[in-house]
Amino acid sequence: MYILSNDLIEYLERLTLIKFSDDERMKVKVEVDKIVNLFNELRNVEGLDKYEPLFHVHEVSTPLREDEALDRVDEEHSMLKDNALLVDCYVKAPKTMVE
Amino acid sequence: MPVYRLIEEFSSDAYKVFEYVDSIYDRIKRVEDRVKAFITIVPKEEVYSYLETLLKRGYNSGSYPKLFGVMIGVKDNISTKGIRTTCGSKMLENYIPPYDATVIEKLKSVGMVIHGKTNMDEFAMGSTTETSAFYPTRNPWNLDRVPGGSSGGSGAALAAGEASIALGSDTGGSIRNPAAYTMVYGLRPTYGLVSRYGLIAYASSMDQIGPMARNTTDLALLLTIISGHDQRDSTSLPLHSIDYLKALDELLYKEPRLRIGILKELFEGSDDGVRKVTYSCIDKICSYHECIEVSIPYTKEAVAAYYIIAMAEASSNLARFDGIRYGLKVPVEGRNWVDVYTEVRTKGFGYEVKKRIALGTYVLSMGYRDMYYIRALRFRRMLKEKLDAMFSKVDVMASPTMPIPPPRLGEFFEDPLKIYLADVSTVIASLTGYPAINIPAGWNGLPIGLQLISRPLSEPILLYISAQLEERTKLRDLIAEV
Numbered sequence: 411m412y413i414l415s416n417d418l419i420e421y422l423e424r425l426t427l428i429k430f431s432d433d434e435r436m437k438v439k440v441e442v443d444k445i446v447n448l449f450n451e452l453r454n455v456e457g458l459d460k461y462e463p464l465f466h467v468h469e470v471s472t473p474l475r476e477d478e479a480l481d482r483v484d485e486e487h488s489m490l491k492d493n494a495l496l497v498d499c500y501v502k503a504p505k506t507m508v509e
Numbered sequence: 510m511p512v513y514r515l516i517e518e519f520s521s522d523a524y525k526v527f528e529y530v531d532s533i534y535d536r537i538k539r540v541e542d543r544v545k546a547f548i549t550i551v552p553k554e555e556v557y558s559y560l561e562t563l564l565k566r567g568y569n570s571g572s573y574p575k576l577f578g579v580m581i582g583v584k585d586n587i588s589t590k591g592i593r594t595t596c597g598s599k600m601l602e603n604y605i606p607p608y609d610a611t612v613i614e615k616l617k618s619v620g621m622v623i624h625g626k627t628n629m630d631e632f633a634m635g636s637t638t639e640t641s642a643f644y645p646t647r648n649p650w651n652l653d654r655v656p657g658g659s660s661g662g663s664g665a666a667l668a669a670g671e672a673s674i675a676l677g678s679d680t681g682g683s684i685r686n687p688a689a690y691t692m693v694y695g696l697r698p699t700y701g702l703v704s705r706y707g708l709i710a711y712a713s714s715m716d717q718i719g720p721m722a723r724n725t726t727d728l729a730l731l732l733t734i735i736s737g738h739d740q741r742d743s744t745s746l747p748l749h750s751i752d753y754l755k756a757l758d759e760l761l762y763k764e765p766r767l768r769i770g771i772l773k774e775l776f777e778g779s780d781d782g783v784r785k786v787t788y789s790c791i792d793k794i795c796s797y798h799e800c801i802e803v804s805i806p807y808t809k810e811a812v813a814a815y816y817i818i819a820m821a822e823a824s825s826n827l828a829r830f831d832g833i834r835y836g837l838k839v840p841v842e843g844r845n846w847v848d849v850y851t852e853v854r855t856k857g858f859g860y861e862v863k864k865r866i867a868l869g870t871y872v873l874s875m876g877y878r879d880m881y882y883i884r885a886l887r888f889r890r891m892l893k894e895k896l897d898a899m900f901s902k903v904d905v906m907a908s909p910t911m912p913i914p915p916p917r918l919g920e921f922f923e924d925p926l927k928i929y930l931a932d933v934s935t936v937i938a939s940l941t942g943y944p945a946i947n948i949p950a951g952w953n954g955l956p957i958g959l960q961l962i963s964r965p966l967s968e969p970i971l972l973y974i975s976a977q978l979e980e981r982t983k984l985r986d987l988i989a990e991v
Contacts, residue, residue: 422867425874426824427831427847429855430863438864444926445868451813452884455891463886464893466714467700467942472743489607493835503833504841504849 412439413446511986512579512674512727519578523564526578530556533580533624536670540991545646546656546666547625548585549593556580556624563620574620576734581616582672584660585626586633587718588707589613596709597629597641597659600836600857610707611742612676612718612735619734625672627662631859632827633678633711635659636686636928637921640861645918648690649989650956654915657687663721664691670988674731675721680712681815682910682935684719688947689910689958692987694728694975695721699965700942701746703732704739712822713744715815715939724985725976728946729753732968748966756969761976767904769795769961769974770803775908775934778808782953787909790950790959793981794974803899803906808933811892815936816929817872817885823862824869830857893941900964905974908934910947910958938962946971949984 414422419438423429430438452458487496495502510518510529519526534553541547560578567573583589586596588606590613595601609617616623630640638646638661646661648654649669656665660677664687667675677684679697688695696719703718710716720731730753737750771791776784791800830836832853839852858866872881899906912933921928938945943962950959959978963970979985 418871419867422870425870426863426866427851427854428858428863428866429851430867434860434863437860438867441864441925442868442871444924445816445929448809448926448929449813449817449872449881451810452817452881452888455807455810455888458884458887458891461887461890461894463883464890465886466744467893468744468746473747475740490834492605492607493603494833495838495841501834502841504844504846506846 412443414439414442510673511724512576512722512730515579515673516576519573523567523573523577526560527557529578530560530580533671533673540649540669541671543647543652543991544649544665544669544671545644546627546662546669546671547582548595548597548628548641548643548662549626551592551624556622559622574618577620579621580624580673581621582625582627582663582666582675583613583623584663584675584677585629586678586709587613587676588709589623589626592623592626594626594709595643597631597643598857598859598862599642600830602642602837604835606707608707611704611739613707615734625666627660627666627675629662630659631862632709632823633659633680633683634823634861634865636682636931637916638662638687639918639922640859642859647918648915649991650692651915652991653917654955655690655918657690657911657915659683660721661687664688664693664695667691667693667721667723668987668989669991674727676718676735677721678708678716678718679939680715681819681932681939684721685910685935685945685947685958685960686932688721690915690956692949692956692984693721693723694725694949695719695947696728696732696968696971697938697945698732698736698968699746699944701744702736702748702966702968704737704742704745706739706741710826712819713826714822715819723987725757725972725979726754728975729757729972753968753972757972757976760969760973767798767970767974768902769798769800770899770903770906771800772906772908773802773804774806774808775912778933779909779912780914783909783912783914783957786951786953786957787959790978790982791907794977801903803903805895805899805937807888807892809930810888811936811940812930812933814885814888814892815932815940817881818889818940820865820869821873821882822869824866824873827862827866830854832857889940892937896937896941896943904970905961905963908960910934910960914953914955914957934960944968944971946975948975948978949982949987951982951984
């Protein structure tokens with residue numbers, strides 16, 4: 411019995427929008443068992459609950475600058491032209507709703 | 510030739526730079542087929558043309574930039590305007606950044622020349638450079654061995670003489686590990702000292718860009734150039750830049766005696782040969798400084814916490830890769846976004862990246878978040894507090910950088926857990942944001958490195974000890990025969 415059941419893999423595939431092939435599924439099940447066993451080492455550390463989670467090593471708030479435009483507006487889409495599919499200065503994307 | 514010598518050479522005759530460029534490209538031609546340090550090599554004609562522009566500008570203004578003509582290899586997850594930046598992934602195989610990372614702007618401002626983008630584990634997820642979607646890099650000291658990772662291309666380029674200096678990035682040890690395995694110097698700076706703007710993110714709370722070089726002086730030189738506050742990175746520390754070369758010279762002049770903590774568990778947990786070489790290396794300065802044994806009981810737990818946090822952050826960071834604005838392209842006409850995004854991500858990411866995104870999603874999902882992710886963050890605070898307490902007693906802490914010598918290619922794929930546990934020494938600085946350095950320690954048939962960790966913003970101390978050890982070991986400016 412693996413930690414990653416077929417149902418759990420399918421659930422994670424839906425969340426991540428990534429599919430595993432049949433071979434990858436077999437491999438990932440075996441490997442994740444070992445990795446999660448490593449993760450479980452943290453359960454053996456006593457007294458952790460008294461520590462607040464440390465999300466970031468510098469516990470400072472995000473600095474904000476004045477809301478003023480610094481860069482020229484990229485009317486030509488030069489930022490995207492080498493990388494995106496552009497149609498009439500719009501980026502072509504898939505439909506968000508289909509019939 | 511070391512970078513600090515090149516500077517002297519070109520300042521007396523700027524046109525010597527072309528001989529130097531020829532020599533680097535000749536070397537690349539001779540060894541690159543076997544080493545595979547680069548993903549992209551900038552054509553020599555482009556480098557010539559860029560240098561001619563700099564020469565003309567220098568001639569007109571009467572002075573040349575400080576590091577005029579020095580050729581640097583840049584890890585392929587650092588954005589370079591107009592030069593393909595793949596992150597070692599099929600996802601970004603054809604991606605050409607429209608802007609430079611802050612560190613690249615800084616390199617260009619002092620006249621440095623980027624002549625290639627170095628190979629790496631895909632999205633920096635790996636410790637051997639074998640998860641690169643293109644090809645593995647081989648260790649120039651022994652072509653059957655890996656060069657470490659994820660900045661393995663940068664380490665290999667230096668060891669093979671294909672670059673004079675290099676940039677890497679370090680999340681869980683990705684500068685220090687390949688530096689140890691390729692016999693070069695590599696520094697992970699204090700988190701926030703070097704801007705991450707333009708670095709393609711893996712685990713943002715731990716990612717840091719840092720210098721790699723064949724000697725300590727060059728390392729200090731490159732750190733001086735790339736460090737400093739950057740408004741475009743909200744985690745950048747608001748500090749003035751300092752001259753690390755000057756700081757190093759001052760320390761070498763004053764020669765303060767320090768307390769060095771020998772991390773007991775990390776030495777004991779290492780392979781016999783590694784332990785012997787690293788003990789012998791640190792012993793060379795223990796008669797001058799004071800060395801005392803210190804203990805950090807949570808080693809396996811630190812690896813667990815590191816991977817939980819890194820995978821959780823990766824699952825969020827890599828959600829941006831959908832192939833729409835950049836990245837792998839698939840047909841979109843008449844298809845819905847779920848199908849398109851899924852196809853892009855399934856084809857674009859390699860197995861290790863898919864696995865880490867899935868595991869990161871798992872540890873963040875309902876029912877597991879507190880059990881894994883939050884617990885790892887609590888551990889991170891505890892580790893930081895323990896380290897702070899230890900640094901009230903010692904100035905630096907020493908350990909082997911890697912507990913084992915460079916493995917054979919393919920060896921780690923047999924058991925992926927082994928590869929994670931090999932990060933046992935390096936993840937400590939990553940979790941806490943402290944600076945750490947790899948110093949070449951010696952040979953056991955293969956390169957072995959010594960790691961030093963110190964207090965935040967105490968990079969000069971690390972450079973000082975590195976320079977002292979370099980002077981004693983003479984392990985400097987080494988280039989493998991290949």
